[in-house]
Amino acid sequence: MWNNGAMTAEATTTRTPATPRAEARERTMRRIVELGNAQLAECGPGALSVREIARGLGMVSSAVYRYVSCRDELLTLLIVDAYGDLADAVDEALAEAGQGPRDRFLALATAMTRWAIAHPERWTLLYGTPVRGYDAPAESTNVGGTRVIARLLAIAADAQGGTGKAGAAGVRPAVRVTPAVEALLERHLAEFAVDSDVDSSLRAVTVWSGLVGIISAHVFGQLGADAVAVGEQILEIQGELLADLLIGS
């Protein structure tokens, strides 16, 4: 469903009549996202200003509101862009990774880590505080936002299938879940079209949140200033530990 939506949207965009006016509008829109990302990169979110973007465009501030109805919409635009970018990076890494679930998870984790370190402010935008109590409209951000976790769920499902039932059961004791949680999980698994079991998907969700937390701790410098220098080494070790949790050592 999500994929189809994205594809039709792209097709529509491509086969647009391409009247000069619409074309110019699209160029300006892209320019706005560009300028927004640039502004984000140097000042962080929260300092994102419609007026500054207007200056970048060589317009007066009110003119920008022809393209973006309010500041929150601008934020949403950048969030969607960032989600897509991150998911692209992960997809690319997974395409070049091997077949083993552990390798694939580590490739995913490394790709996310690298992207976060390369774009700390955009990472902040995705996994930090929602700015100014602004909550991103799910219908527009979830499309890209769920792409990576869907990948992780698939890897977890694969790991469970790959190690065989006996082996998996040995290393990973079954977690006990309430019916409500089980129903929620199965709904989401169906949504992502992943064939997995409750245990694997719970591990996947936990590892997912854990991975985000680990990367955030690094990006936000919460482990202390001196930890930043060896951050990538620490992250690599932590990735291995999370792989143990996801797959079993």
Added chain:
Amino acid sequence: MWNNGAMTAEATTTRTPATPRAEARERTMRRIVELGNAQLAECGPGALSVREIARGLGMVSSAVYRYVSCRDELLTLLIVDAYGDLADAVDEALAEAGQGPRDRFLALATAMTRWAIAHPERWTLLYGTPVRGYDAPAESTNVGGTRVIARLLAIAADAQGGTGKAGAAGVRPAVRVTPAVEALLERHLAEFAVDSDVDSSLRAVTVWSGLVGIISAHVFGQLGADAVAVGEQILEIQGELLADLLIGS
């Protein structure tokens, strides 16, 4: 060093001459933190406004600057307050918990979870995006900020000692670390006065970041709107999984 600093500061505050003016000043300071927290609770950080606090105090905005030199200092005040509050909650829970490392970790995790759910905006202030690219001055925030992780490190060290070397080595394969990381870890262990090994402390740091990530995912609603309803159940399961990672199942 940190502890001594905090203690002398407290002593100084307590034995203050208590001249009526100084007393009034302290009252106003406390009132500012109160109002700040209230404002935080209803609008989230970022909407924190010096002028609104001035209105709450019944002053004109410029008068507030007698107490707080700028907005960032106000934020720092609230961050320190929140760190202390959270650490107090954890300490309280640990005081009532049993002796087993697993119980103690689960008590710590539960206390953090409950606090975060009870004070989502303050949690956001601590572990979300630094507001407006503001980075908290380490010298004032680290004191309270490290109290909880120090507790976790102690639990991890205890778990390692408790299960015995053979048992621990069986469940937890030794992680390979670079000398730089090892040096960093030992420095911090010395700082917290915790007697632990590299493996345990790396697991502790990983579990710590993972725990923060899991709680943040819940507080920020990153797992989807329908996950919030069963959030506490999910968090409980995830806590068990992290306990496995920290201690071994």
Added chain:
DNA sequence: CCAAAAGCAAGAGCAGTGCTCTCTAAATGT
């Protein structure tokens, strides 16, 4: 082909923000 409609951009303006400056009055230290 030409008028009507729609879209783009400018400009003024409002309410809000953080923060600085000057000024008055009161409390304080000597």
Added chain:
DNA sequence: ACATTTAGAGAGCACTGCTCTTGCTTTTGG
């Protein structure tokens, strides 16, 4: 008792998001 420090008021600057009105250009329909 007098000089000094201090709390607070008030005006004001530069900035923000956002709205409304006003010209001008492009697109479109008859």
